Amino acid sequence: MKAKTTITFLFVILTQFFQAQIDDKFYQPKKELQPIELKHENISIPVDKDTITAIFLKPNIAKPKATILFFHGAGGNVSTYVFMVKPLVEAGFQVAMVDFRGYGKSTGTPTHINVAADGQKFFDQMFQREDVKNTKLIVYGASLGSQISAHVAKNNKAKISGLVIDGGMSSFADIAAVFAPQFKDPLAKMLASVYSAKEDIKSTEGVRKLFIYSKNDKTVPFSQGEELFKNAPEPKQFFEFSQDHLLAMKEKPEDVVKAVESLIK
Secondary structure (H helix, E strand, O other), rough: OOOHHHHHHHHHHHHHHHHHHHHHHHHHHHHOOOOOOOEEEEEEEOOOEEEEEEEEEEEOOOOOOEEEEEEEEEEOHHHHHHHHHHHHHHHOOEEEEEEEOOOOOOOOOHHHHHHEEEEEEEHHHOOOHHHOOOOOOEEEEEOHHHHHHHHHHHHHHHHHOOEEOOOOOOOHHHHHHHHHHHHHHHHHHHHOOOHHHHHHHHHHOOOOEEEEOOOOOOOOOOOHHHHHHHHHOOOOEEEOOOOOOOHHHHOOOOHHHHHHHHHHH
């Protein structure tokens, strides 16, 4: 009996260790921010024992077209992704971008669980702002940020007008299997309890959705975008471009902006 208890204990420890390694493989935060040339407000939000930070970019018009809450990908920090939102700000949108725990000036360490908590906390804080209350809300997820954006959209669908999934994987398990196919089954079991965009997207009825993908994406297979689109209820649209991962805004900025604008019309 004692031996069985010891084996169970070791299994739990090893499982927790492996899970920690899985988290570590998904998130590659950078602390140093690149220069952000656009005028912006710095925001700090307490969460648990840590602080997450964000930047709020505003257009040069009195009344913005809508508010976009932007959730970035696995690498870098908010400054890495400013190129993706600059055309939107110039087109009249106000955009808030958040750094999850461990990214940029945010403290702590990112994990699947606390990043989801960060996303909801960020949403709640922004939703209460006076300069956001009277605007339509769009949740925008880039790459890994799609997991968070789909999760936030599912849990707050009555409060938002649109959801953008840009180069997002269908689930943590699915993208892990792409890079480690020999561990596909154990990875699926290990990550089975973690939220996934391909499941959360099923519960976004009433929310207009835009999916942005390229068949030449070397990071996230085009097929994962197709699966997300298939699982998503109407209304929805699929925007295809030809360059690599997350470069739609560099290839077709005007077309992407128009597609985002269609979410609020």
